Amino acid sequence: xxxxxxxxxxxxxxxxxxxxxxxxxxxxxxxxxxxxxxxxxxxxxxxxxxxxxxxxxxxxxxxxxxxxxxxxxxxxxxxxxxxxxxxxxxxxxxxxxxxxxxxxxxxxxxx
Amino acid sequence: xxxxxxxxxxxxxxxxxxxxxxxxxxxxxxxxxxxxxxxxxxxxxxxxxxxxxxxxxxxxxxxxxxxxxxxxxxxxxxxxxxxxxxxxxxxxxxxxxxxxxxxxxxxxxxxxxx
Numbered sequence: 001x002x003x004x005x006x007x008x009x010x011x012x013x014x015x016x017x018x019x020x021x022x023x024x025x026x027x028x029x030x031x032x033x034x035x036x037x038x039x040x041x042x043x044x045x046x047x048x049x050x051x052x053x054x055x056x057x058x059x060x061x062x063x064x065x066x067x068x069x070x071x072x073x074x075x076x077x078x079x080x081x082x083x084x085x086x087x088x089x090x091x092x093x094x095x096x097x098x099x100x101x102x103x104x105x106x107x108x109x110x111x
Numbered sequence: 112x113x114x115x116x117x118x119x120x121x122x123x124x125x126x127x128x129x130x131x132x133x134x135x136x137x138x139x140x141x142x143x144x145x146x147x148x149x150x151x152x153x154x155x156x157x158x159x160x161x162x163x164x165x166x167x168x169x170x171x172x173x174x175x176x177x178x179x180x181x182x183x184x185x186x187x188x189x190x191x192x193x194x195x196x197x198x199x200x201x202x203x204x205x206x207x208x209x210x211x212x213x214x215x216x217x218x219x220x221x222x223x224x225x
Contacts, residue, residue, distance in 0.1 A: 101155070
């Protein structure tokens with residue numbers, strides 16, 4: 001099976017940088033994804049790491065280390081609208097590549 | 112492109128009643144997913160369709176849940192009879208194929224069982 005653990009909540013102020021960690025246990029996977037979900041909204045795809053290293057997309061960056069079973073999402077220049085829940089997810093490498101989500105991290109950005 | 116459409120947006124039912132949710136995926140997306148998201152948790156895959164065939168329903172409580180995707184387009188998820196623990200948001204998502212790493216989700220149906 002697969003399990004992914006994240007901190008339940010992170011707080012930060014506008015303009016700051018925050019890192020949301022994800023540790024996982026899985027027998028194998030293609031890559032690590034990150035999704036953002038505002039309260040009452042749909043999860044929205046943010047980024048994907050197929051290989052170890054850092055992927056940058058605007059203010060958001062995502063990192064993967066397969067040897068450490070660890071990844072993180074880095075949010076820079078935080079804005080109030082970044083207040084949301086963030087989920088890491090692994091895409092399985094067997095069958096029809098099931099996407100399994102982590103426990104989720106609620107990010108609260110204050111002025 | 113239009114997003115993934117789901118209805119109803121909210122539903123309140125009593126335990127032991129039945130309920131159905133509808134999903135219309137993005138046009139051309141062959142793969143459709145139903146996820147259950149209990150408050151404070153990550154989404155959990157219930158069932159995955161490839162066109163109109165089921166490819167993964169390992170976590171679907173088949174004694175009470177059923178789903179179909181006729182003609183490989185829209186889909187319905189049914190619960191009969193509902194239990195209190197079924198209270199959750201039911202999310203539908205779609206992708207071009209299973210290998211695509213970014214899914215498009217609908218806004219979900221929030222079910223409350225009382």
